[in-house]
Amino acid sequence: MEKYDVCVIGGGPAGYAAAMRAVDFKKRVLLVEKHKIGGVGLHNGALSSKTWWELSREALALRSHCKTTSLPIPSYNFQTLKAEVDKAIDGRRELLEHHMHNINVNSSDEYFHFKRGLAKVVGPNIVSIQQNDGEDLEIKADNIILATGSRPRKLDNIPIDEEIILTSDGIENLKEFPKSMVIVGAGVIGCEYATIFSNFGQTKVYMIDKGNRILPFEDEDVVSIIERNLESKDVTIHRNSQLIDMKIENGMVVYTLEYNNGSKEIFHVEKALVSVGRLPNYENLISGSIHIDKDNRGIIDELTQTSIPNIYAVGDITADIALVNVGELEGRYAVEKIFGHPKRPLNYENISTIMFLAPEVAGVGINEVKAKELGIPYKMVCLDYSCISRAIAMRNTNGFIKIIVSKDEEMRILGMRVIGEHASSAIEAVALLISMGKGIEELAELIHPHPSIIEGIQECVRMLLNKSMLKPGVLRHAMRCTSCENGEVRDVEFV
Numbered sequence: 001m002e003k004y005d006v007c008v009i010g011g012g013p014a015g016y017a018a019a020m021r022a023v024d025f026k027k028r029v030l031l032v033e034k035h036k037i038g039g040v041g042l043h044n045g046a047l048s049s050k051t052w053w054e055l056s057r058e059a060l061a062l063r064s065h066c067k068t069t070s071l072p073i074p075s076y077n078f079q080t081l082k083a084e085v086d087k088a089i090d091g092r093r094e095l096l097e098h099h100m101h102n103i104n105v106n107s108s109d110e111y112f113h114f115k116r117g118l119a120k121v122v123g124p125n126i127v128s129i130q131q132n133d134g135e136d137l138e139i140k141a142d143n144i145i146l147a148t149g150s151r152p153r154k155l156d157n158i159p160i161d162e163e164i165i166l167t168s169d170g171i172e173n174l175k176e177f178p179k180s181m182v183i184v185g186a187g188v189i190g191c192e193y194a195t196i197f198s199n200f201g202q203t204k205v206y207m208i209d210k211g212n213r214i215l216p217f218e219d220e221d222v223v224s225i226i227e228r229n230l231e232s233k234d235v236t237i238h239r240n241s242q243l244i245d246m247k248i249e250n251g252m253v254v255y256t257l258e259y260n261n262g263s264k265e266i267f268h269v270e271k272a273l274v275s276v277g278r279l280p281n282y283e284n285l286i287s288g289s290i291h292i293d294k295d296n297r298g299i300i301d302e303l304t305q306t307s308i309p310n311i312y313a314v315g316d317i318t319a320d321i322a323l324v325n326v327g328e329l330e331g332r333y334a335v336e337k338i339f340g341h342p343k344r345p346l347n348y349e350n351i352s353t354i355m356f357l358a359p360e361v362a363g364v365g366i367n368e369v370k371a372k373e374l375g376i377p378y379k380m381v382c383l384d385y386s387c388i389s390r391a392i393a394m395r396n397t398n399g400f401i402k403i404i405v406s407k408d409e410e411m412r413i414l415g416m417r418v419i420g421e422h423a424s425s426a427i428e429a430v431a432l433l434i435s436m437g438k439g440i441e442e443l444a445e446l447i448h449p450h451p452s453i454i455e456g457i458q459e460c461v462r463m464l465l466n467k468s469m470l471k472p473g474v475l476r477h478a479m480r481c482t483s484c485e486n487g488e489v490r491d492v493e494f495v
């Protein structure tokens, strides 16, 4: 039986990162992937949707340019655009495969090994592999890392066929832009696809969420900009309504909503996208004789280690945050825990995120919704994009920067949200400061390039220190500061 130091099951971002970290430790590692390397990080997921988003932004910019210059408004061919998306994904997958297949070339020992097939843990040290183009085999590994990711959650009463009623896995089955589409579940995936389809301007988009607004976990002021922008592109958000029925009739989606006053309305659309969260892939992964603690959100782990000490779980299969960067962090951490001593603790508090919407929303740490939920007293400063030179130069001042700090002398940064153009480029400095446990003085005095969006962050911080260049007492419409304790929000007045 072949023997390895570690066997990693799943070649998505978490598994790939784990396998490559094991190579650093000069350990014999086997990576097993049943389908395509890259997982949802590339296919039907992060990279594919981001490529669609980038293309849709270009399309929107061109449409608005044509409108202002009275040029004919172009229409877009779905297949041509899909070929662009496929090219981007194939390029990244080929790079990962080339890297993987050549990793041992300059080494006398073959540390890295790869098998394509379906893996199953059949003993605490034994993995069986149903190879795609070879014999089934069993291997022995001192340690096993589970990184099999997640899949879209489905609802019992919605007949998903991935042709007419789709999940994010079925987007690639589309042949052309649908004339109309309803999105069930207005979380991150739902809102990103609503942004993409409405940006192209060829699909009438409807959105339904079980809550009374989109992005229920995000702050109200962020959501209101996103909702306003979606609605300006003719997206209909069904508020205070409940989906009571959805079926396919004559190749069309027919859905019924019930409103708060008891009345009902029936809608007909070409396609539906169901994006109501994701489920961990742990079915048929572990033989019944082995018990690993798990719940319906995923495998339960203690800093990546499962209830069986030599079996680790990383990425979407675990019960915590489902993001590429988190999966990679966990994959690397698990390997460091197995073969060395991780230099830094695994910390989920300062994860940076971007929601690819219109405009983009970048975040790090907690938002106001979370701070209130946790009962943390905080101070919040907010600066409108109309005060930032770079936003003015971009002729797009739709957005703001918001920083949340602890409501005490120390004013420790708890979190930040930036909504607007270049939002993502602005958060990194703050992410670093939060992770270093620094206060805000350092940021107030750093020199940033000009003009840049991050200058707005600096002005927010100076506002907290009562030494901003623009005075909030004068620009009340564009600069806000509040404090919150026991759920009570008050305006902070500056002299």
Ligand SMILES: Cc1cc2nc3c(=O)[nH]c(=O)nc-3n(C[C@H](O)[C@H](O)[C@H](O)COP(=O)(O)OP(=O)(O)OC[C@H]3O[C@@H](n4cnc5c(N)ncnc54)[C@H](O)[C@@H]3O)c2cc1C
Binding pocket: 009, 010, 011, 012, 013, 014, 015, 032, 033, 034, 035, 036, 037, 038, 039, 040, 041, 042, 044, 045, 046, 047, 049, 050, 117, 118, 119, 120, 147, 148, 149, 150, 168, 189, 281, 285, 314, 315, 316, 317, 322, 323, 324, 325, 326, 327
């Ligand atoms: C539409 C969409 C957009 C997203 N956008 C973003 C984004 O912008 N930013 C971000 O950070 N995150 C984003 N995510 C989330 C991100 O893609 C996931 O968090 C990430 O891919 C999880 O990585 P993973 O390695 O845990 O799992 P996966 O990427 O799901 O990979 C798991 C791999 O394991 C393989 N596998 C499963 N079972 C077995 C088995 N038994 N044997 C062998 N192989 C197996 C699968 O084939 C797969 O390749 C998005 C997700 C979706 C769906």
Ligand SMILES: NC(=O)c1ccc[n+]([C@@H]2O[C@H](COP(=O)([O-])OP(=O)(O)OC[C@H]3O[C@@H](n4cnc5c(N)ncnc54)[C@H](O)[C@@H]3O)[C@@H](O)[C@H]2O)c1
Binding pocket: 155, 184, 185, 186, 187, 188, 189, 190, 192, 208, 209, 210, 211, 215, 216, 243, 275, 276, 277, 278, 321, 322, 323, 353, 354, 355, 356
């Ligand atoms: N840019 C990014 O970083 C990015 C992009 C896409 C996905 N992701 C990751 O993928 C994960 C999954 O995304 P998602 O959008 O599927 O989940 P999500 O948790 O963000 O949103 C699910 C939404 O569905 C709603 N919902 C749940 N049940 C419902 C029902 N029965 N009817 C109507 N609405 C219902 C919820 O209220 C919620 O708004 C995210 O949590 C995130 O970790 C990240």
